[in-house]
Amino acid sequence: SLTEHHHSVHGLEKVGIVNKTKVSENGKRLRKNWSSSWTVLHDGILTFHKDPKFMPTGTSSKTSQIVPEYTVDLRGASIFWASKEKSSKKNVLEIKTRRGSEYLMQYDTDTIISDWKKVIEDTIRHLEVK
Numbered sequence: 001s002l003t004e005h006h007h008s009v010h011g012l013e014k015v016g017i018v019n020k021t022k023v024s025e026n027g028k029r030l031r032k033n034w035s036s037s038w039t040v041l042h043d044g045i046l047t048f049h050k051d052p053k054f055m056p057t058g059t060s061s062k063t064s065q066i067v068p069e070y071t072v073d074l075r076g077a078s079i080f081w082a083s084k085e086k087s088s089k090k091n092v093l094e095i096k097t098r099r100g101s102e103y104l105m106q107y108d109t110d111t112i113i114s115d116w117k118k119v120i121e122d123t124i125r126h127l128e129v130k
Ligand code: I3S
Pocket: 031, 032, 033, 034, 086, 087, 088, 089
């Protein structure tokens, strides 16, 4: 139920800045488009927000920072370190959704990206038992 779901992931929440790109949608390959993103993990959903740099001019920074770009349902998803073929960047995580979409998430600082990996893994595991 919704209530059980809520309890199961309660407290497993994180926010921060990472670099991200979507790489496929429903199994169909997309062109990478890396950008910096305010990223929020809440209730089993990972939300990548738009990079204010790429918002139309005149958009207030307060508004642009909270515009979601991708929402990723972590139920049934998997996360792992991306292979070298996926990106030349260091510390790249790959998230594959149940529906066959793929995202890359990257950050140069090891501890920061490792913390994201851990909390996303924990979230996926908690969602599995429901
Ligand atoms: O897989 P690719 O094509 O080497 O990915 C690179 C491209 O997305 C590139 O953009 P353009 O196709 O507009 O040149 C990006 O600037 C690169 O960052 C991508 O490679 P990395 O290895 O950084 O994910």
